[in-house]
Amino acid sequence: MPQITQEEDFPGGLKARTAERAVLDKTRYTNPAVREREWEKIWSRCWLFAGLVSDIPGAGDYFLYELGPESVVVLRDEDGNVGAFYNVCQHRGNRIFSGSPGWVKQVACPYHGWRYHLDGSLAEVPDADRFCPAITAQERSLKTVRVEVWAGLVWLNFDPGAEPLADYLGPIVSRLEPYRFENMLLAKHQTVALDANWKTVRDNFLEQYHVDFIHPQHAGFVDCCNSINTLWPMGHSATVVEGFVTNSRYRVPEEVPEPLRPFLESLGLDPAAFSGRVPEIRAAVQQRKREVGDLLGHDYSPLSDAQLSDVWQYDIFPNTFMTINPEELWIFGPRPHPTDHEKCFLDKFTLQIPAETGCDEAKGLSLHPALCVSRDAERPEHESFTRDDVLAGKHSLTITIDQDIEYLPDMQAGMRSRGFDRAVLNADEVRVQHFHDWVDAWCADD
Ligand code: FES
Ligand SMILES: [Fe+2]
Structure with missing residues (x-):
């Protein structure tokens, strides 16, 4: 037939x-x-399936999603929220995370030691007083990627203006x-x-x-x-x-x-x-x-x-x-x-x-x-x-x-x-x- x-x-x-x-x-x-x-x-x-929410059950758990030239970290914060961030330090652009899945207590760039909270906000800059003008968390926190969780699956979208995942999937x-x-x-x-x-x-x-x-x-x-x-x-x-x-x-x-x-x-x-x-x-x-x-x-x-x-x-x-x-x-x-x-x-x-x-x-x-x-x-x-x-x-x-x-x-x-x-x-x-x-x-x- x-x-x-x-x-x-x-x-x-x-x-x-x-x-x-x-x-x-x-x-x-x-x-x-x-x-x-x-x-x-x-x-x-477009919305992209990136991984499983079961890989990040607790605060500090993360996994990486590598796509073409980009690397994105999907990370759970202390409040239980799932965030997604470009895996790029906002000091001079070093990749921060490697190895996946994994766990971190705090996000720390290995190059010059900048630290970020699990929600991506800038936490600490070594020798901060040597930066002029001063570095602010508002300006230099990790850059976010749209993320939604549906059916235990984590979906990302690089377009901040993209429609909600449910509308995309119909x-x-x-x-x-x-x-x-x-x-x-x-x-x-x-x-x-x-x-x-x-x-x-x-x-x-x-x-x-x-x-x-x-x-x-x-x-x-x-x-x-x-x-x-x-x-x-x-x-x-x-x-x-x-x-x-x-x-x-x-x-x-x-x-x-x-x-x-x-x-x-x-x-x-x-x-x-x-x-x-x-x-x-x-x-x-x-x-x-x-x-x-x-x-x-x-x-x-x-x-x-x-x-x-x-x-x-x-x-x-x-x-x-x-x-x-x-x-x-x-x-x-x-x-x-x-x-x-x-x-x-x-x-x-x-x-x-x-x-x-x-x-x-x-x-x-x-x-x-x-x-x-x-x-x-x-x-x-x-x-x-x-x-x-x-x-x-x-x-x-x-x-x-x-x-x-x-x-x-x-x-x-x-x-x-x-x-x-x-x-x-x-x-x-x-x-x-x-x-x-x-x-x-x-x-x-x-
Ligand atoms: S590039 Fe990350 S701290 Fe310098
Ligand atoms: Fe086949």
Whole structure:
């Protein structure tokens, strides 16, 4: 079956679609001048997912968000407020913080010892009487960046006049709140350096056209060719595929496909019982998750039956995309390289519902076979690695994402060739089109 695409405009009349296109000139991925325009028009004006509020539970806790040439520190003060500041000392511009996440009693620049309170205000200047005119906190406190916290996620905006985050996200807020991301725990934090433009990465995750070819294992547990896409203003979009089913392009198998077996077994369902009844698995899992959730103390009541079984991906412009199962959330974000248009850093945060309510070893039950993190666990180390590390098997972002990562630098290298001028897109790549329509809209002259 073909994919279905629907458009939802924002209240107030902002339209989901700005233009139709079927080709993408390669220069948008390879021309350094594009990087500068995107920096001014997109990265300096859009809301950006930066990290988790759970990384800064107490006064003095901080994490860094590095984007292009900028470094921002997100810091909790003594009153419990979350602030965001350019990581720049107001004496002579030294970077103050390094290492992330971390904790400080007071903010101190290592160069000449200027000190700032946790709310960013200037606290102390060594040999202050040697400055003429005198230094004032009003003039020389840390420079702020807009920050909002939603669903346990910290969002930044470099534009002081930007609209509130909720207005920027529109209906996505109410669509995602039932998942209660704020109750999930960080299970993995990974960053892979890629020789690819950030939009090359975005494009890959905005279409399922490639799935049959580089992710053949998907045919055994999701129906990727039969998705419903939603397009929103700002450049946001979503896609949903049914889970606990097989690919509708192919004959339904008699036996339960291998990838589904651990999911059934962890819920206490016997795969053998579904021999010859594979199409019945999705509904059985929906029902069984509610039963096991009640047994283990996990509340699924805010979620619909479809949300219990299906995989949603939400794409929040410009660079945040979330793959959402009810028990596990992946948040991705390619960040542009500071100087090279053809490189980026792809972050992946893996969050899970707590093991305390997600599994019970004694009962042999788990709502998802990968659940592994309990509330009192140490924060996982931030893993930073390269595509070569992934290919060598030293690090993995899961089989599926590793398969994507293998191809992304090859896409970038191919687009650079004199033998390539522009990409052509089909109807099932509509979210790629929509994303680039909005890249153009954001980059247009005011
Ligand atoms: S640059 Fe920070 S104290 Fe001088
Ligand atoms: Fe993929």
